[in-house]
Amino acid sequence: MTDKKLALPTEHCETCPAFHQLEQMGFKVGNFDRVVALAGNPNTGKSTLFNALTGLKQHTGNWPGKTVTRAEGGYQFNGVRYKLVDLPGTYSLLSASQDEEVARDFVLFGQPDCTIVVTDATALERNLNLVMQVMEITDHVVVAINLMDEAKRKGLEVDARSLSRDLGVPAVPITARTGEGIHTLLATVADLINGDIITKPLRVQGTPEFQRAVRELAPMIESMAPGIPNARWLAIRLLDGDSKVQQALVSGELAQRVARQAQADVQFSRKMSVEGRQ
Amino acid sequence: MEANKILAKAETLRGTLSTGFRDEIVKSLYSEAEAIARRAVKPVEGKRYDFDQKIDRLVTSPIAGLPIMLILLGIIIWLTVSGANVASIALADVLFAVGDWGRALFVQIGAPWWITGFIWDGVYLALAWVVSVMLPPMAIFFPAFTFLEDLGYLPRVAFNLDWLFKKAGAHGKQSLTMAMGFGCNAAGVIATRVIDSPRERLIAILTNNFVPCNGRFPTLIMIATVFVAAAFSPALTSFIAAGTVVGVVLIGIGFTFLMSWLLSRTVLKGEASAFTLELPPYRRPNIARILYTSILDRTIFVLWRAMQTAAPAGAIIWILANITVGDSNLARVIADWLNPFGLLLGLDGVILLAYIIAIPANEIVVPTMMMVYMGTGTMINGPGTSAGIFDLLVNGNGWTMLTAVNLMLFALLHNPCATTILTIYRETKSYKWTVISVLITLGTAFLVTFLTASFARLMGWV
Helix, strand or coil: HHHHHCCCCHHHHCCHHHHHHHHEEEECCCCEEEEEEEEEECCCCCHHHHHHEEEEEECCCCCCCCCCCCHHHHEEEECEEEEECCCCCCCCCCCHHHHHHHHHHHHHCCCCCCCEEEHHHHHHHHHHHHHHHHHHHCCCEEEEHHHHHHHHHCEEEEEEHHHHHCCCCCEEEEEECCCCHHHHHHHHCCCCCCCCCCCCCCCCCCCCCHHHHHHHHHHHHHHHCCCCCCCHHHHHHHCCCCCHHHHHHHHCCCHHHEEEHCCCCCCCCCHHHHHHHH | CCCHHHHHHHHHHHHHHCHHHHHHHHHHHHHHHHHHHHHHHHEEECCCCHHHHHHHCCCCCCCCCCHHHHHHHHHHHHHHHHHHHHHHHHHHHHHHHHHHHHHHHHCCCCCCHHHHHHHHHHHHHHHHHHHHHHHHHHHHHHHHHHHHHHHCCHHHHHHHHHHHHCCCCCCCCCHHHHHHHHHHHHHHHHHHHHHHCHHHHHHHHHHHHHHHCCCCCHHHHHHHHHHHHHCHHHHHHHHHHHHHHHHHHHHHHHHHHHHHEEEHCCCCCCCCEEEEECCCCCCCCHHHHHHHHHHHHHHHHHHHHHHHHHHHHHHHHHHHHHHHECCEEHHHHHHHHHHHHHCCCCCCHHHHHHHHHHHCCCHHHHHHHHHHHHCCCCCCCCCCCHHHHHHHHHHHHCCCHHHHHHHHHHHHHHHHHHHHHHHHHHHCCCCCHHHHHHHHHHHHHHHHHHHHHHHHHHCCCC
8 A cells, every 4th residue: 555655645756766765664674774863843844754765653743842751763765774753853952851852862872874963944044042052052954844835834934055055055846735845845855965966064153252152162172072063052952051961961960871872772662652642 | 170161261251242143144044035925935926825814814703713713613512412312323223233143142052141142242242332422523533623623723722812811810722622622632731742831732632521432422422412302302412412522622712711720820830831823724635535534544543442441341340240249240239339439429320330441542431331331221212313322321220311411511621531641651751740630630529510410409400
């Protein structure tokens, strides 16, 4: 049945070679080659995209906060197996609520090979704040401009190229509900991971004093927790006086988390996504 | 230690920065985002951009907002009640006929009486009851609810109810978790993660059980149909039954507010915190997907869970009913022993026994109750019809209107099912709050039913 292949394949899918390149793997993510995270503001369709890619039925709903747990699934694209992690929607990575922490910890310590930030084409400006925060943490970012159909209905035209140029990372227009643009998105993710696409994320520079402070602090963090991927971001958080990051540093939790989340199999939990059904 | 050195360094470096440097950065982040978005997004023409806003102005208006919510709730429950009634009877007819056939077959091949009884009068009967009582309402309620959810109506509910929750000292997002509770209280408890403040989250967890979940709706619907609506003309049955269930739901919401208020004034003192909640654009729900997820995924999942508890429960009841003690049986003895306490609450011993057996899943309360009753009397009109149930309960077992009303109140207020209790523990990581969540609900249920029963008796109504 075609339904099994992609959420709602259009008739074009059948003839498109990409249709056969994507294989949904559902929960079979024991052996995977790459880890891809799905981040984004609440209610931008992360779970819809997750379902379309994995063939799983993470519950979706039109309200912010629907996904509060981290759901994981798998898909195979061009023979490479990907583990996909659906994160709770967040407006920022700075706040303290539990769902935001789940998202932040994974992007920060989980070291996904690529983070797809799903954005709402009809409210791009607000969504870009999170995109830029994620880009502070990692270079490996692909922006998915979702809900293109809705934008069209509202009479908005979104120029993905302009966005991509300004942000310094690829931006791909998609409509997760119908599956439109998903192939391009996956190809972009694959290229980025392979190094065929080099990103140069836009980062807010701040004042010269600020830049110098970050330059001095970041190496100290790196030498304390070798292998930490986001020393720059942590340095900024420390300069900002983020008490959670301070605590994590002093208690040694930071180093632990690096070790724990870097483990190949981050406690994949079928149970969680089943019991987390909402 | 090195960590402290880093902290000290950060402290010194912070001193070199102008105050409010972070605000500067955030500001430049925002203006950068704005500029990028302005370059990338171009409005083609100003068409139907404010259509959503027009609808929102209506459904979130101070005057029309609450009535519209009530009407939608009424429609969903009416659809569920009227659709489920017919389907439940049809399903019961088929399933009980299969049971009769199976029993006859076993007798024919000469199986021992206790095997026939255990399988067909115990396990199978409980399963048949659960399926016929639960499947139809769920198969209607879940898609209808998911439709509203996909449409984007839930955040509007939160918007409308925000001031009430604020008055109760609770978080406005509690209306979202409350709404999830209608589907399943365990899911509602998990959904409280969207609430940032631990105090308000705890309030949301402790009060989630006051909205009836899908496991309890069938009980409410059955009692409302068989008792309350039976007093009116048949044409009105489904409306009266739906109205009754809506009333019970509203009582539950009332208790949610009351208990939230009490908690935030006593053990969980504090002010309601402010928050922003986006009103997402309305989205056209994908009907095929709704049917698929809500029926195959939610309905079958919940039904399967209910069947897993119903089968052993059926076995236990059959065994209890077949262990003879003197000239009675064990189920009866326990029920009789519970009876004085049950009567005090306007219920009876069998109902309490059913609730004890149904702790793993509330879905099986009605089946358990019916099976214990049927152990002592036989149904005249067949178990599937309202008249048959009415006859069994009223003439056979002395039910009154008070029993019916108090059973509905008890179903609404009593302790969470085992799954929910476990979820509460997992979310709070505290035995104390888990126990409190059970005591609060059970205490409320006992108190309220005791007061209604006493009041009704005082007034000489029963």
